[in-house]
Amino acid sequence: MPTNDSELQAQARRILDAIAFIPFEQCQPLTRDFATIPARPGIYAIRHRTEGLLYIGKTKSLRGRFSGGHKAFLWAWLDKYNDKDVRIAVQLISHWKNPTLLLELEAIILRATEPPYNVQIPTEK
Numbered sequence: 001m002p003t004n005d006s007e008l009q010a011q012a013r014r015i016l017d018a019i020a021f022i023p024f025e026q027c028q029p030l031t032r033d034f035a036t037i038p039a040r041p042g043i044y045a046i047r048h049r050t051e052g053l054l055y056i057g058k059t060k061s062l063r064g065r066f067s068g069g070h071k072a073f074l075w076a077w078l079d080k081y082n083d084k085d086v087r088i089a090v091q092l093i094s095h096w097k098n099p100t101l102l103l104e105l106e107a108i109i110l111r112a113t114e115p116p117y118n119v120q121i122p123t124e125k
Helices: 005-021 062-067 071-078 099-111
Strands: 042-048 051-061 086-091
Touching: 005 042, 005 051, 005 086, 005 099, 042 062, 042 071, 051 062, 051 071, 051 099, 062 071, 062 086
Parallel strands: none
Antiparallel strands: 042 051, 042 086
């Protein structure tokens, strides 16, 4: 678990690299039940094959977050993206019990990427 700002920045960079640069074909495809996505805490990215990151978020249960619906899927549908061109990249997080840390990690990643479907990007403290 990071103990200072530089460690937090480094961990955020590792998470971002994991969700942004994994080959698209290795990301999780959209399905009805999202059975291949773990029901564990994590940070995730909804990605488009050619346009990159569309949305980034965090959750206590990755599978639960998607099986319950997600506004980014609706927006992608409204933008007329082909469902074969939208996938989910996930990064499991082992220290979910520290919500402040996760908020900070998510905020760093959002400021670095500014995905178009994230409505509000947290400002830096």
